[in-house]
Amino acid sequence: MYEIRIHSRGGEGGVTAARLLALAAFRDGKYATACPFYGAERRGAPVVSYVRIDDHPIRVYSQIRNPDLVVVLDTSVMNVVDVFHGLKPGGTILLNATKVRNVPGHRSYAVDLTGIALSLNLVVAGSPILDTPVLGALAKMGIITVDSAKRAIAEMFSDERNVKAAEATYQELVV
Amino acid sequence: MLTVATGNKAVAAAVRELRPAVIAAYPITPQTEIVEQIAEYVTSSELDSRYIPVESEHSAMAACIGASATGFRTFTATSSQGLLYMHEMVNWAAGARLPIVMANVNRSLAPGWNIWAEHTDAFQERDTGWLQVYVSTVQEAYDTTIMAFRIAEHQDVLLPVMVNLDGFLLSHSMQSLETISLGNFVPPIQLPHAIDTANPAGYGMLTGPDDYFKFRWDIERSMRQSVKVIDETEREFARRFGRKYGVAEAYRYQDADVVVIAMGTLGKEAEVAVDILRKEGMKAGSLRIRWLRPFPILDLAGRDLVVIDRDYSFGFGGVIAESMKAKFRVDPYSVIAGLGGQEVTYDDIAGFIRDRKPGEEHWFGVNGNV
Numbered sequence: 001m002y003e004i005r006i007h008s009r010g011g012e013g014g015v016t017a018a019r020l021l022a023l024a025a026f027r028d029g030k031y032a033t034a035c036p037f038y039g040a041e042r043r044g045a046p047v048v049s050y051v052r053i054d055d056h057p058i059r060v061y062s063q064i065r066n067p068d069l070v071v072v073l074d075t076s077v078m079n080v081v082d083v084f085h086g087l088k089p090g091g092t093i094l095l096n097a098t099k100v101r102n103v104p105g106h107r108s109y110a111v112d113l114t115g116i117a118l119s120l121n122l123v124v125a126g127s128p129i130l131d132t133p134v135l136g137a138l139a140k141m142g143i144i145t146v147d148s149a150k151r152a153i154a155e156m157f158s159d160e161r162n163v164k165a166a167e168a169t170y171q172e173l174v175v
Numbered sequence: 176m177l178t179v180a181t182g183n184k185a186v187a188a189a190v191r192e193l194r195p196a197v198i199a200a201y202p203i204t205p206q207t208e209i210v211e212q213i214a215e216y217v218t219s220s221e222l223d224s225r226y227i228p229v230e231s232e233h234s235a236m237a238a239c240i241g242a243s244a245t246g247f248r249t250f251t252a253t254s255s256q257g258l259l260y261m262h263e264m265v266n267w268a269a270g271a272r273l274p275i276v277m278a279n280v281n282r283s284l285a286p287g288w289n290i291w292a293e294h295t296d297a298f299q300e301r302d303t304g305w306l307q308v309y310v311s312t313v314q315e316a317y318d319t320t321i322m323a324f325r326i327a328e329h330q331d332v333l334l335p336v337m338v339n340l341d342g343f344l345l346s347h348s349m350q351s352l353e354t355i356s357l358g359n360f361v362p363p364i365q366l367p368h369a370i371d372t373a374n375p376a377g378y379g380m381l382t383g384p385d386d387y388f389k390f391r392w393d394i395e396r397s398m399r400q401s402v403k404v405i406d407e408t409e410r411e412f413a414r415r416f417g418r419k420y421g422v423a424e425a426y427r428y429q430d431a432d433v434v435v436i437a438m439g440t441l442g443k444e445a446e447v448a449v450d451i452l453r454k455e456g457m458k459a460g461s462l463r464i465r466w467l468r469p470f471p472i473l474d475l476a477g478r479d480l481v482v483i484d485r486d487y488s489f490g491f492g493g494v495i496a497e498s499m500k501a502k503f504r505v506d507p508y509s510v511i512a513g514l515g516g517q518e519v520t521y522d523d524i525a526g527f528i529r530d531r532k533p534g535e536e537h538w539f540g541v542n543g544n545v
Contacts, residue, residue, distance in 0.1 A: 019349045023179050026351055032179075034349040059447050061344045061440040062520040 001054040008073035011043040013131030018049035024144040024152035132162035136169030182345035187212035189320035196247035199227040199238035205342040206254040206280040232257040236264035243273035246369030255282035269304025274327035275335040282342040283515040291516020292341040294486040307467040311443040313350040331400040422471035424463040431460025433479040448524035480507035512539035
């Protein structure tokens with residue numbers, strides 16, 4: 001079972017990113033669950049959501065303690081949350097950032113999701129959309145196929161810029 | 176069709192298939208997504224129901240009662256404080272023998288204010304005459320909501336059914352979902368005592384001491400008949416659609432020396448704990464209770480039992496553990512865990528089983544004497 005923890009702030013699309021990722025994994029023929037950890041819904045507060053992907057039905061509902069992959073959509077939460085807590089040795093990190101942050105013992109990736117969203121004017125209520133571009137990065141990292149990533153986004157969003165953003169991220173991320 | 180959905184959206188999708196004539200609802204976290212989705216179906220004409228956005232849960236059930244009494248199919252959904260606010264009408268629905276179906280997204284009761292999973296909300300309605308079922312996956316939420324209408328409306332039952340799913344853990348979890356074409360699986364509703372303006376009659380009148388108990392016995396008689404109706408409905412559902420759940424779902428149970436009993440999502444997570452203990456050489460199994468009312472008849476003889484209650488009856492004990500003792504003369508290790516969304520992992524459950532002390536009660540996370 002491959003376990004992913006997504007850190008973001010309320011309203012930034014962390015929960016939607018988790019659901020898109022689960023949908024894409026499902027379209028790849030895997031079993032997947034997306035479980036948000038909700039507090040009272042609070043815009044701007046640090047939030048966490050979880051995705052599990054497996055070849056077998058998933059019977060676990062508790063929170064992910066030792067993720068294989070940590071995704072940080074907003075690096076400002078790193079000032080208040082230990083986002084790497086419990087990350088498996090040799091586990092993977094993906095940051096929404098312009099520069100890769102080296103973390104000893106882990107593979108680390110970075111891609112400027114905010115910049116890609118802004119370049120496509122993919123903005124809602126003044127905030128750049130991060131949940132669709134991040135799927136392109138996860139496809140590049142081999143978590144899901146790029147076809148399923150695009151299909152999942154198209155199933156949930158009619159605005160074609162969302163798929164374009166994922167394609168742009170797929171091109172931009174260096175692995 | 177194969178898709179993915181949250182537990183909430185699965186319930187809404189099932190309701191869309193059943194096409195209730197009237198849906199009356201009031202939003203409450205974590206149930207809101209159900210009634211929002213149904214409202215969207217109505218707005219987009221995917222569902223031709225009369226949707227009544229009422230001012231309270233009491234009114235939601237009252238509206239369902241009024242509509243159901245005229246012989247039409249009705250649905251509502253609620254949670255926690257909303258269910259308690261509805262309590263008077265919940266009793267009325269069962270007493271008036273109206274086959275209303277309600278989804279309840281299980282959530283703790285305030286104070287302290289807490290929106291997370293717990294079963295005490297629905298357990299406080301367990302003596303009302305409603306049938307109650309608890310589900311553990313998105314698919315099961317969908318399938319069970321469909322079966323609930325057929326069971327409620329069966330002429331041998333004619334009692335309301337409450338479908339329970341764990342707040343957030345299931346209501347907001349996204350999993351795969353196979354939606355089905357119902358065909359004639361649920362026949363059109365026929366209420367023998369429907370209000371008929373051509374043949375006026377009074378219902379809910381004063382009922383004296385010579386008669387009241389007969390109506391109470393009739394509820395119990397139907398509750399007992401519902402055991403057979405549930406079984407028939409499950410068999411027919413399995414025959415047509417290929418999935419069967421049972422009154423309780425047994426896992427690695429046949430040769431188990433020790434069995435952990437739980438409900439909802441904890442019942443599923445317990446299966447993972449069973450697998451861990453089996454690898455360690457312990458003959459463990461699990462039993463996930465689905466139907467609370469009617470309470471299942473279980474063969475528990477000769478096994479050590481660990482019962483996890485995500486509920487509590489103050490001054491008494493865990494409701495499931497105490498029910499097991501009363502019904503089956505067993506002496507389980509009673510674990511109170513998961514209250515108000517308290518995190519309980521499969522490792523924790525494996526620990527409960529390893530450290531079991533038959534006859535004792537253990538509050539998970541609480542130190543000291545209990």
